[in-house]
Amino acid sequence: MNNTGSPTDLQELAWINGEFLAPAEATIPALDRGFIFGDAVYEVIPAYAGKLFLLQPHLQRLARSLEITRIPNPKTDLQWRTLLTELARRCGSHDQSLYLQVTRGVAPRDHAFPDTEPTVFCMSRPLPVISDQQLQQGLSAITTEDIRWNYCHAKTTSLIANVMLRQQAVDAGADEAILLRDGLVTEGSASNVFVVIGGELITPPAGEQLLHGITRERIIQLAQRQGIAVAQRPITEQQLHQADEVCVSSSTKSILPVTRLDGSPVGKGLPGPVWLQLWEAYQAEVQAFGDQ
Ligand code: PDD
Numbered sequence: 080m081n082n083t084g085s086p087t088d089l090q091e092l093a094w095i096n097g098e099f100l101a102p103a104e105a106t107i108p109a110l111d112r113g114f115i116f117g118d119a120v121y122e123v124i125p126a127y128a129g130k131l132f133l134l135q136p137h138l139q140r141l142a143r144s145l146e147i148t149r150i151p152n153p154k155t156d157l158q159w160r161t162l163l164t165e166l167a168r169r170c171g172s173h174d175q176s177l178y179l180q181v182t183r184g185v186a187p188r189d190h191a192f193p194d195t196e197p198t199v200f201c202m203s204r205p206l207p208v209i210s211d212q213q214l215q216q217g218l219s220a221i222t223t224e225d226i227r228w229n230y231c232h233a234k235t236t237s238l239i240a241n242v243m244l245r246q247q248a249v250d251a252g253a254d255e256a257i258l259l260r261d262g263l264v265t266e267g268s269a270s271n272v273f274v275v276i277g278g279e280l281i282t283p284p285a286g287e288q289l290l291h292g293i294t295r296e297r298i299i300q301l302a303q304r305q306g307i308a309v310a311q312r313p314i315t316e317q318q319l320h321q322a323d324e325v326c327v328s329s330s331t332k333s334i335l336p337v338t339r340l341d342g343s344p345v346g347k348g349l350p351g352p353v354w355l356q357l358w359e360a361y362q363a364e365v366q367a368f369g370d371q
Contacts, residue, residue, distance in 0.1 A: 088171030093202040094162065099169065102202045111198055113182030116190070117237035119198075120144035125206055125330045126167045126175040128369030134160060136293045137330075140234060141179070147233040150183050153197045166203050174206040176331055180236060207331050214358075217338030217350045218254040218327065222316065223247055225258035225265045225288070232287050244268040255327055255337070257319065260288055264314040267327045271295040272314070273334075275324035275353045279308040294328040301360045307353060324351035333361050 093102040113119035122144075124137045138156050145152045154162070163177055179201040186193030227240040245268040248256040256268040264272050264283055271292040273282045280302050285291045302309045319325065323346040325337040334357050336350035 085171055085173075088173050089169060089203075091202065091204050092166060092170050093200065094166055095200045096198065099166070102204075105200065105202070107182075107198060107200070108185045110188065111182055111185045112193075113180065113198060113236060115188055116183075117235065117239070118148075118150075119180055119182035119236040120148055120150060120234055121178065121180040121236050122234060123330050124163065124177040124179070126177055126203070127206075127365050129167050129170065129172040129175065130369060130371070131160075131163055131167060131177065132365065132368055133293050133297065134163065136296065140291065140293065141181075144233045144235065145181065147230060148183075148235060149192065150181060150197055153181060153199055162201065166201055170203045175203045176206045178202050178204070182236075209332070209335070213335060214350065217336040217345075219252070219339035220255045220257045220267070220325070220327070220337045221248050221251045221253045221341055222259055222319065223256050225260040227258075229287055231265065231289050232285070232291055234290060241268045253339075257325075257327075257337075257340070259316050262316050264316070264319050265289045266292075267329075270327035270329040270332060272319075273298065273324075273326040273328065274314055274319060274322035275326075275351060276318060276322050278353070279310060280353060280357075281310045281312060281314055281318075283314055284311040292328055292330075294330055294333060297364075298328050298334055298357055298361065301357060301364070305356055305360055307356065322346070324353055326354050326357070333365070334358055 091102050093100055093105040095105045122137050122141045125132045138159055142152055167175055182198040184195035184197050186195045223244055244256040255270060257272055258265045266272055266289040273280055283289060299309050325345045326334050327337060328334045336354040338345050338348050
């Protein structure tokens, strides 16, 4: 929506274990299990005009990630809401990306769970601005093998596979890696994937092989409201390559078109009409939310 904010807006702010401070000054002990093992979960929540968007589903997914990884939830939903709202408020009225992380805590290095308190870290940064070029020309993606583990529905910080897969895309001059497991699309390295075939919007079904994106869910609802046929079913590698449109969604990207895949044009090689309809519907919703 807007990322200019007022001149008094803080661009970045962190909160760690009870204290607000600049992100560069936030430190954790080296024995924190988030650092040692990637033993942690996280969320990324967009805030439009300083207001947290779709917070409740993000908190539900956080609770689910904590349950799967058996990390105790250190806060009630109300406490999370109070903390994140205060963090966003202190930053001002610009569009923000709120990051929160819960680690299993600090303990002598041993794989088994220690008896310790979770570490909580949060930060706000400006939401990345989506450029006119991204909207007019779309993104490029490569396809690659999904080399990740089998609990991709848990939003854990153990992201080395995602990091390597994204870098593979960057090394190939592309923006995103679209992942394939047993010949089927799972998701992007940091996004969910949609295709349009014959006017129908299709996204892989939510299971353990992909993150149940909050934006994905919202896009499905918006598509239904717009009268677009939507299906959650497997997408083969061949269908991906033959799709009329390909899109990726996330809390920081909303929904963006992919117009080049493995060096070839997707459909006509330009952002497609179904993407445009969804983008406009999503932007209208965000605008109305910010104006409330
Ligand atoms: N990532 N799949 C993966 C692997 C992701 O990392 C993300 C988002 C999504 C989209 O989920 P959501 O719509 O809830 O943001 C799907 C965030 C933005 C990140 O890691 O920065």
